[in-house]
Amino acid sequence: DTAVSQTPKYLVTQMGNDKSIKCEQNLGHDTMYWYKQDSKKFLKIMFSYNNKELIINETVPNRFSPKSPDKAHLNLHINSLELGDSAVYFCASSQFTGGGGELFFGEGSRLTVL
Amino acid sequence: GENVEQHPSTLSVQEGDSAVIKCTYSDSASNYFPWYKQELGKRPQLIIDIRSNVGEKKDQRIAVTLNKTAKHFSLHITETQPEDSAVYFCAASMGSSASKIIFGSGTRLSIRP
Numbered sequence: 001d002t003a004v005s006q007t008p009k010y011l012v013t014q015m016g017n018d019k020s021i022k023c024e025q026n027l028g029h030d031t032m033y034w035y036k037q038d039s040k041k042f043l044k045i046m047f048s049y050n051n052k053e054l055i056i057n058e059t060v061p062n063r064f065s066p067k068s069p070d071k072a073h074l075n076l077h078i079n080s081l082e083l084g085d086s087a088v089y090f091c092a093s094s095q096f097t098g099g100g101g102e103l104f105f106g107e108g109s110r111l112t113v114l
Numbered sequence: 115g116e117n118v119e120q121h122p123s124t125l126s127v128q129e130g131d132s133a134v135i136k137c138t139y140s141d142s143a144s145n146y147f148p149w150y151k152q153e154l155g156k157r158p159q160l161i162i163d164i165r166s167n168v169g170e171k172k173d174q175r176i177a178v179t180l181n182k183t184a185k186h187f188s189l190h191i192t193e194t195q196p197e198d199s200a201v202y203f204c205a206a207s208m209g210s211s212a213s214k215i216i217f218g219s220g221t222r223l224s225i226r227p
Binding site for chain 2: 056
């Protein structure tokens with residue numbers, strides 16, 4: 001009964017390729033997020049969706065495109081992958097937006113760009 | 115800008131001693147301050163949080179204090195145990211309607227046996 005699940009867990013690909021990461025939550029939350037954690041462990045917010053509507057876009061390059069088909073799913077597509085995109089990408093959800101409460105994180109998707 | 119600063123970046127304490135991690139935030143409108151623990155290879159998980167209308171909150175061996183005037187908050191862990199070894203992140207709600215959670219840079223806590 002995983003609350004927030006991401007696939008794939010590991011992703012190794014070549015520079016220039018396009019890849020997607022999928023996320024699903026079964027908590028009934030309205031808000032979902034993508035965070036990027038780099039090799040120095042910095043956790044940086046990328047996007048946030050509230051009930052399928054984009055509410056936060058943290059000046060992420062256009063190569064990153066989130067999509068939320070419904071409020072339980074938030075996917076991340078990355079075009080033309082670069083070496084600097086290598087990181088762990090965490091999906092998260094919360095019952096309320098931002099200051100409303102706990103973020104529930106998925107297990108993370110480790111992306112390695114060669 | 116929207117910023118949360120966290121110190122120290124690494125902390126090593128003897129088992130049984132206390133550990134303190136400090137954070138400052140930039141947005142005076144921030145009203146929610148959670149702390150997350152991330153064990154090696156795992157996801158971050160909430161361990162305690164505090165809202166702006168409260169100055170202190172305690173849960174067994176962990177406590178958080180908030181000074182809104184100075185815009186800083188701290189995590190205190192007493193009677194540390196080996197399982198407390200992890201990376202700890204402070205965070206604060208920021209942005210319009212406090213809609214996003216901004217994290218500090220993390221503190222790697224090691225407990226010496």
